[in-house]
Every structure is written in structure tokens, then in C-alpha cells.
Amino acid sequence: MGDVISTNLDEGKREMITARTSTVMAEFGRFYEQQYAVALFNSVRYEIEGGGNTQTQLLHRKDPLKNKSIFSGSLFQYLEESKKWRSRFLYVGDSYNISLYESKAAHDRGLHSKGVINCAGYRALTSMEEYLGLLNNSLGDTKAKSASAPFLKCPTQFPLILWHPYARHHYFCVMTEKEQKKWHAVFQDCVRHSNNGLSEECKVATPAFTDALRLYRQAKGHYGTWDMMCGNQAQILANLVMETLHPELKNLIVPRLKGKLQQRQRDWMLISDAVCRQVLSQTKTQHEALAQVCEVERPRLDSALRTDMDQIITSKEHVSGKIRALVLPRIEQLVRSKVQPYIHSILEALMEPTSRGFSEVRDILFSELVEVSKNTMNDSSRGKLGEHMDKISMLAFHPVKMQSCYGKMEALNLEGLQQRCDVSSPSVFIQRAQVLMRQQMDNAVHTFEQLVHQSLDGHSTEDLCKTIQRCQDRVLKKYDYDSSTVRKKFFREALLQIIIPYMLKQLSPSCSPDLPKFKELIFEDFSRFILVENIFEEAVLQSVSKDIMMAVKEAAVQRRHNLYRDSMVLTNSDLNLHLLGEDTIDWAGQLGGVKGEKQGGEMANRKRKQIVSMIHLDGMPLPYESCQEIPGVDCIPEEYEGQAGQDLESKKPVNPVQHVPIEKEPGSPDGVNEIRDLINPVLEVVEKDSSQLTNGMLSLEEGDEVKHITTVTDMVPRESPKKVDGELDATQIERSLEEQQCVSAIESAIQQIEIAIQEDPGEQLSECAIDSDGEFAQTSINSSPLHHDDSGFQSPANENVEEVEPQPDTGDEVVDTEQVMLTLVEGVKTSIDLDAKAPCDASEKKSEVETTADRCLL
Template identity: 30%
Template structure:
């Protein structure tokens, strides 16, 4: 940890390690239970046909890895050296930022002088916005704002990267177009890394999601959690840091810092590294144990799946449903009128409605120049991809404006996952566009080169129709998930006092052989979800009459 380790004496370091170990120990039983529940759910989904519609666009199979480069260029940087220096900046396909000394050192394979995860980061081109981010991250307990001096050379275009557990990094560009392009790359990386834990194996994603839900409910936290960011290890680290991280209000921790932000960042970084070291091996061992347990139960689950589902249905019908429904019209009473999900993606469909700004991308973009049949196999993406990329950035802007429109939801529902809603929507937009480009490329390449100039427009219109279809499906899913994310926590909190104490008695309805494969809390949670979706369907039907 370098110099930062001296900022945490042995007592404070042992305290942080102890809290991390205790957090993991308390979390382990929840994850073990949910790992088996996830395996049952996966096998159930495998056995039952999908009810929702399927996308028609062709999705690229290859996943971006560390070998793919999203960005590489020599850029003036102001990092922990506290001086402006030209660095060779690389952004890899796994959305990690690297700073190299020179292009030559990068080409030789020399390890980066600095490799940075962007989870939880915020990037801006405004010095005032950056100062506001600093004041929010390092509030003075006496309300005194620390003066900051501009470090940006006159006439340059800056990008400020503010990171939660690392020193901030500044970048400067000679041209505004270079600044905008790099900012777009950073924001893409932040979005993907914030949601990184959702990109793992589906069984582990389901297990972590439900384990976090029930673990936080034990602490009386029913609302969404804005620190559910990064990899599964980073999410658990955030659990610890939320309660144990050094904070400026705790004056007894490091009084000698006196608000000096650079040193304070080093303290927080040292604490975070301690937490990561303490949790890393334990989490990996837990995941491996759960993989083996799930694999050992695979045969039982497959052979007895019908009986397991029947036992679950018995539990639902005879016990938990009575508990939930005894609360009467709980959804309308606790949540009030719920917004309806527009059928088919809203008025005008996904491509023209106000709900999905990305749908008109191809219609609004310029028509690609004719492809000459005399050219030796021109890459279609060189013609089309730049148009998509420019249009995609324009589509992100209306989604960003949702922050202001969702302020009322924060007051009414304590909704704090606005950033996640925005990021997931933007990622869906990006994935749809990448699938459209991939489909276009394959269709063009399936035609003889001599016919490209005459068929490219027809292919573009065909892919647009597929894109409109998939956009409607994605939009409908986004709206339903957002509605659930907003209202379900309210229902959980208000029904908990009357329903939670009753759950234990319903375990008698579970067959002994399946006691590890069926959890009453999971059935209860699924019932609450059914209540929400039922109310939404009724509201949707009522609004259409």
C-alpha cells in the first residue's frame, strides 16, 4: 500500500480487517442458501419454454476481452505525480483504464505504470462540477468548503475523472472533439464496470442478488442500494466500506489531516485495499464451495424437479399467499396509483415514441454512400458504424435527463437507483445498436460484392425493421423492471411487520427432502413481485379502456 499504509496504524487496520471478516461471516449463510435456489431456478427455466418474445437481431458472440483496445492515444495527464505529463492512455475491452509511460513501452509489453478500475467513477468536463463532486465526497464537518485552484492549462479541454477509492485523474486535450470522444469512452467504461457483477455466470448473479436482498433486509434496509456496483467482490467491499470507511466526520480517526483531500484519499484507499485483501480469498472459496454443492445436487434437482415445484406450489397456495393477501389492497394503499407500462413500447412504437429515443437512429442518420462494386471487399462497418456511434451518443442525452424527472420518486418511494436505471438503459441501447451493426454486416457479406451497391439500402431497411421489433421488447422489459424496482421495496417495508414473523410457521409445508432447495423467504419475495406485476397489468388494462 506504499505510503498510505502509514496513515492506518495497527489498531485501525485490525479494526477494519475484523469488520470485513465479520461481514463476510454473516453474509455466507445467505449466499449458500441462494446458490441452491439459483440452481433450481436455472433448471426450471431450462425445462419451461420462454414466454416473452425473442429478439430477431443477431448478437455478436465474441465478448470483449483485455486484448481488444477501445482507445489508445498520447494524452496529457495529471495523476498521483501531481504534475502534467504526457502518458500513453489505453482503454481495454474489459473497460479498464491504463496509463503507460510511452507508446514504445506499451508496444514492448511493459506493464502499465497505473491500471485503474472505473467502478463508481464520475467523469466531467466542468471544473465547477468536479468541485461539487469533491465537496460531496469529502464534506467538511464544519461546513467549510476547501478552496481548490485550477490546474488546467489555458486553452486546453479538460476531462476530470473522480474515483471513489483512488486518487482522481485529470486529462487535457488540444481539441474539443478529442475531449468529447474520450469522455464518451470513459462513461461507457463506467457504465459497464458499475454493472459488472451482473455480467458473471447467471447462477452466481442470481445467488448474489437474492443474498444481498435478504442480508440487507436483516438490517432493515428494504430500498434499493446505490452501492451495488462493480464485481461481486467490489459489491461486498462496499458493504464493509459503507459502515467502516474513514469519514471526515470522524475527527478522532485522523485529526492531523485537517481536510487535506489528497491525504484523505490515501487513507480511504488504504482502508479499501485492506478490505479487498480480507474478503477476496474468502469470497472465492465460498463461490467454489457453492459450485460443488450445486453440482452435487444437480441430479436430485433434475430428477425431482416436478416434485420440488409441486412442493413450492403447495407452500405458496396454502400458506404464504394467505399471509400476503390478508393485508388487503396493500399495493394500492401503500404505493398509491402505479404508472402503467405502455403496451408495445409506447405511442408510436419503440422507434417513434418518446419513451425510446434511440429508435429513429437509422432513419435520422445520413444514407451511407454507395458501395462501389469495383472495390475489393470494402468492410461494411467502415461505412455504417460511424453513423451509429454518433447517433448513439445523441440517444444517451435524453436518458441522462431522467435524473431530474425521477427526483419525485426519491421523495415518494425513497428511490435511490436512478443511476443504475440510466446505466442499464444506456447499455441496452448500446447492445441493440451493436447487434444491429453485426446483423447488417453479416447480411451484406452474404451478398456477392458485385451486388453490394444495389442491395445495401434494402438490407439497411430490413435490419431497421428487426431493430424496431427488438427495441419494443427491450423497452417493455426496461419499463417493467423499473416499475418493480421503484415500488417493490415499498411493499416489502410495509408488509414486513405483519408478514415476516409468520413465515417460519410455513416451513411445515416443505417436504424434508427439499428443505435446502425451497426457502420460504424466496416464495414470499416472489409473491410480492406477483402482486406488483398484477397491479401493473390491471392498471395497464384500465388505462387502455
């Protein structure tokens, strides 16, 4: 691998990469410094003049993922170095970066990870065919076939691939389809979070960066949306450099690669990753230096703005009027002929999947809140309520539960716009809408938590179910209003992102040559805050905004989209609600919702509560499990986990005699008899019908060795058969047959005992004095004739009932039985202890047997 990179990336090519990166960063730096002053002017002006956004009904919390992790588990990864598949433990924390460890134990011990994957710019794939198509396109080989075999073979039929156009690819696989779907949802969530754009909390740096990037690409002739605006500033700039550098290197290096197609694909992927890492290192360093220069200059610019704000605003309005007078006729003519006819169709294409997605969010929210109400109705204790609220608190960040909402947005189709309006792909709008869905779900859940917590404060739990129902109704109404507001804002922004670049591309050739002359109207002291290029774009934006607003208002009238009209003003009905906290409520700590969670110390620092639960593969041996559960993880149940829990409840261990679930597992043996029963297991068979036993044979598992067999027979008093309407009662006939079988079984047992006691007692003592494990047998205190010990397998309801134990007639076969239990009819119980370890007179035993048999026959 190293030879391929060093051979094709020699010192000359590395110097070319460094020079190209520096050139791009220098050009971008000039735009950034200009836009930084403009962004600072807009920020200070907004601060002075004020401006209110639409008041939201739902609350927002700042750090919802505090002390939380998304997912973790084990799967198989393909290692480029060894060209082999190895088991790896993956951990996805609150940053959505994927950390790879050698094993789960290495993660628990706090060891350094083998690597970290930042998913910005990646695509999560589950099909090898789709991956091959992308790989062949990236190589640009006309001879490549779409059905060509890849350079690696997946050991299972459930692959997971992280693909990037420039960086290294990552290959994983799992054992089941359910695992694949869950991991794919987690990977998609990581990509979605990383591609969400820059932080909006930076009121100056973020708009300055985005505007500078847009103007730089427009200067190069790229006006449309850009898929690779992913990750942080350094990653975005690296993608900007690779956008032009990558094709050039491919034309230089790919023709020189040797070997088969698969080998050339592999080599080019490694070379591209090495180039991307070199570019990223340079862009990170140079952007930090650029940002530092602007931050140092900020206090001086801020002081100048606040001193001359009125004059700057007046100068800008004067220049804006002149520019609008020049370009407005051209803009209006373009809007009438090329924009207005297509606004409604574009809006309809956006609204259909978006409305379905937000409606699905509401349905999931409603079903989860109803589930909380049902559980509270069954158990209204504060502890149970805390447990349910703790599970629902992370609903918005559960990739699997939210997948149905995200999937609705995947149906967005802008195929007709990709050529007309220079829309590269709809992924920009899809991911933005999905992030808004997650935010609205989290806001709704957080508001519900705050309302419930406020209602519980100082109140009893008697009307808890009614309180939760009222909170649920209020939250759903607030969600309907906020989701309508968020969707309308998303539609306006999406239309602007589609239409404005198209209009600028059409107007720039005719309008751009006339703009420099307006610079003469701007005072030199104000020239850093007023740029004619920005004023021209604002004029284009204002001209088309009116048509976009009207289109969205008309769409709000259609009830199928579930949008509120702008004229419908809803005031905040909960005046005190916004005074509540913004942090996540610790339901486990306040109401004792989650049990078994250790607070503080090493355990709290090492293990965070995991949002997505693990997968158990039933029947799979431990070395081949691809997902192992972290102890103590109990969060939001999966789509079938509630039902699975009931199934597990119904599949408790069953008593083989009484066929009832064992409530308590047998503990460690305390007595000698219990130890003996563990060494020599006793198999008890319920014999209600003699037809259940065929030829006296029992079905045993392979490898099981049974030392004693105890047959328990249900006995009933002997009665003569009765006639019903001239015919014998079938129940009485069956009982008569059972009694006859019991008598024959007792006679057979007596014969076997007589054969056994005729043997030499000395031999019995020598043979039976030592048990199978070589331990000397001792008489237990509890081994009285009336005491029956079956090592915990006897039902408590039958503790005082001893039943007759018939033995099958085996002919000449010698029975090696230590104890025979004979249960007498009508409560008469007698036990004959044949244990040779307690010597007794054989004649007395024979007499007791004969007496017992006579009583049974009577």
C-alpha cells in the same frame, strides 16, 4: 504520502478493518449459500419444464470487440507522488480498462503499463466545481466552502476527473474542448460497461449473488436501489463493506487530520483509498473461497433436485398457497392505496427519455445505412463496399457517435420517487437503458452485415445498391419490433425495482413475524430448496405484476412512444437468418475493404483496430500534442470527419505558377540542374496585370532566400485597338498596354545584359565557377537552350510554351542572373545562356540579343 497513511492507519485500525470485513463476508456467506441452492433449483426446473422467451428479429453476436480497441491517445495526468503533471499515453482495450503508459512508444514495444484503472463505481467529471462539491460532501466538513480552491491546479481549462466515493481519484487534462468531449465520452463508456452488472450467462451464481446481496441489505434496513452495485463480485462486496466502514473511519480519522482544508481533503482521499484496497483484497480472497465451496457442493444438490423435482415443486406450491392466503389481503390493500395511483406517473417518467433515446438510435442507424447506400451508388466495387461495411460494423461501440443517444436518457428525472420509494438515484436505470441502446444498435448492424453478406454470396454487383436498400428496410423493421420488446421489458423491470422494495419495506414489519411458522410445512430434505422468505417475495411480486403489465399495455396504445401491442405477433420472416454465423464478418479480409493492414506477425498482435479515431491539432507543435494518431487507424469517421476529408482533399498543395493542385509530390532530384534549383530556389511570378506588382517588390516569408526570379508573362499577338460604337474596346486597350510594357521590359533586359558582358570574363569565371555550396558546376545533359526545367512546378499543359521574361529596371543595381528565358511571339523560342561555367563569345551573345529584340519589336 506514506507517513499520512501509516500514521492514521496504524496496526489497530487495520485489524479493525480486517475484522469488519470478515464479519460482513460471514453474514453474506450464509445468505449466499441459501440462495445458491434456490437458484440451482430454479435453473434445473426451467431446464426441465422449458420456457420460451420472445423470439427476437435481430441477430446477436457473441464477441463483437474481438481484435478491437476502443480508444487511445496522449493527455496530461496529475501524479500524486511527484505532485506534477506528466504526459501519459492511455489505451482503452476491449475490456474497457484504462491502461496508462509512459509514452506511445512504450505501449507499442509491449512494455508493462504504469497502472490500470477499472472504472467500476467511478464518475467522469469535466468541471472542477462539480468535483469540489463532491469532495467537500465526502469529507463531511461543515466549515468547507463549495468555492474553495482545490489542492491541485489544472494547467488547462479542460479537465477530466474520475471520481470515486472510496477509491483513488484520477486527474487528467487536455488541450482543446473537442478532445475533452471525446475523452469524456470514452470515460463514460468505460464506467457504463463496468457498472453493467454481473454476467447473465452464469444461470446459478449470478442470481444467487444478487439475491443474497439484496437480502443482506434488507436485513440492515436498506430496501431500495443501490448505486454501488458496480463491477465484479469482489468489488461489489468491497463497496458493501465500505458502506458502513467508511463513515466510522471518517469520524475517527478526519478530526485528527491537520493542515488547511485542501491538505485534509488530500490526506483523507489517500487514506480512504488505502482502506478500500485492503478491503478489496480481503473480499476477493474470501468470495473465491465461498464460491469454491458452493461449486463443490453443486453436483450433490443437482442430483437430489433431479431425483425429487416433482415432490419439491408440490411442496413449494402447498406452502405458497398458505403464505398467499395470509398476506394477500394486506398486499392488495397496499397496492390499491399506495401503488396503483403512482404506476402511470412512474411509467411516464421512464418512457419519455427512453423512447427518445431509442428513436435517436434508429435515426443514427438509418443515416449510417443511407451513407453506405450513397457510397455504393458512387462506387459499387466489392472493395469499396468492404471498406464501408468495415467502418459501420463497430458503430454501436463508438462512444462519440452514440453519445447523442445516451444523452437523451440523461434527462430521466425520478426526483419525487427518491424519498417515497427509496430510490437513491436514477443512475441505475439510466445506465441500464444506455446499455440496452448499445446492444440494439449492435444487433441491428450485425443483422445488416449478415443480410448483405448473404445477398453478395454468389451474386454479381450490378444490383448492389438495390440489394443494400432492401437489407436496410428489413433491418429497420426488425429494429422497430425488437426495440419495442426491449423497452417494454425494461419498463416492467424498472417498475418492479422501484415498487417491490417499497412494498417489502411496508409489509415486512407485519408479515415477517408470521413467516417462520410455515417452515414446519417443508420437509427437511427440501428445506434447502424452499425458503419462506423467497416465497413471500414471490407473492408480493405476483400481486403487483398484473397492474404493471396492464399499465405497459395501455402505454403501448399511445403512438408517440412507438410501441407495439402485445397482441401483435410478428413471426420471423427470415427463417434462414438465425442459421448464419454469430461472429463479426471480416470485410477487410473477404472483400479487401481496408488497405494497408498487415496480417499476422508482431504487427497484428501489437496493434488492434481502433474504433474511435484520433484528434489532430492543426498548427500545434509535436511536443504539445495531447492526442496522437496511431498509424493505420481508419475506422468509423467522426461527426465531421467526412467533411473534413473533403476539405483536406481541396487543400492539396497548389502550384504557385499555374494555381492548380499538385497531384504528385516532387521526388528526389536526379540531375545537376534539379539539385541546383533546390539549392538556389527559383521564384516564378505570373504577371497578367502590371498592377499586381508594386514597385517591383515581392512578398517573401521570413528567412527565405531567393537566388533567381523568373517572371512569366502571358503574351498575345499585337493588334491595333478597335473601336466599338465609337469607343475603344477595353480589352484591346489592355492588350496594347501589356505589349508596350513587354517592349520596355525587353529593352531594360538588353541594357542589363550589355552591362554584364562588358565585365572581365575572367572575373565571371572565377566568381561563378563554384556555386553557393562549394560544388563545382557541371553542364547537365538536359540544360539545352530549348529545355526548361522548373523542378516539377511547371504545369503539364504548358510544357511546350516558353514565355518572355521581362526584368524590372533596377538602375545601377547589378543583376546576378545565371539564365534568362526569352519567349518569342507565335512560337519563336530562344534561350540565352549566361552561365559563366559554359564559356562563349560575348559578342555572339550580344548579337543574339539584338536579333531577338528586333524580332520582338516587329
